[in-house]
Amino acid sequence: MxxxxxxxxxxxNGAETCSAxxxxxxxxxxxxxxxxxxxxxxxxxxxxCLADAxxxxxxxxNGAETCDAxxxxxxxxxxxxxxxxxxxxxxxxxxIACLSNDDCSVGTTCISGACVSSVPVAPAWWxxxxxxxxxxxxxxxxxxxxxxxx
Numbered sequence: 001m002x003x004x005x006x007x008x009x010x011x012x013n014g015a016e017t018c019s020a021x022x023x024x025x026x027x028x029x030x031x032x033x034x035x036x037x038x039x040x041x042x043x044x045x046x047x048x049c050l051a052d053a054x055x056x057x058x059x060x061x062n063g064a065e066t067c068d069a070x071x072x073x074x075x076x077x078x079x080x081x082x083x084x085x086x087x088x089x090x091x092x093x094x095x096i097a098c099l100s101n102d103d104c105s106v107g108t109t110c111i112s113g114a115c116v117s118s119v120p121v122a123p124a125w126w127x128x129x130x131x132x133x134x135x136x137x138x139x140x141x142x143x144x145x146x147x148x149x150x
Contacts, residue, residue, distance in 0.1 A: 011044040040070070048072050061088035089113055 006016040006023035014026025031039045036046035038054065047070030049055050055065035055072035063075025080088040080095035087103070089096045096113030098104050104115035 012039070036070075038070070045070070059090065060093040061090050085113075087113070 003016065003018050006018045008016055008026075010026075012029055014028050014030050016026045017024045029039075031037050031046035034046065036048050038047045038050045039045070040047060040050065049067035049070060049072050052064065052066045055067050057065060057075075059075075061078055061080075063077050063079050065075045066073045078088050080086050083095055085095035085097045087096050087099050092113070094113070097115050098110035098113060101110045104110050107118055108115040109118040110116075
């Protein structure tokens with residue numbers, strides 16, 4: 001007897017063998033071990049991928065990897081080049097406007113990847129306090145002026 005006589009016709013459980021005239025079961029899924037862990041439905045071939053998600057290398061800054069006919073393809077490169085935010089920030093998986101103040105225009109500061117106006121803006125509550133103080137000062141001056149004329 002030869003190995004061909006022992007085949008059960010299923011790729012998924014591995015190749016059956018013949019030993020001393022006795023058929024032995026296959027060792028299991030041939031795709032479970034090795035670099036190509038996926039199998040197309042009904043296919044007798046192990047593949048590196050079935051979908052783009054199977055190919056991700058976890059790096060944002062080299063572009064999204066894709067699956068093409070069972071083979072992983074490298075990402076196209078830095079996704080931020082040529083865009084409005086030209087710097088790639090791996091931790092945030094995002095394109096950002098600046099890495100340092102040198103990347104921003106005059107009057108702006110780089111804060112968390114964004115160029116932000118460096119001119120201080122008073123909070124609204126401060127304006128209310130200022131207006132109340134000014135009003136009290138004017139009322140006080142008027143009151144003193146009336147008292148002085150009598």
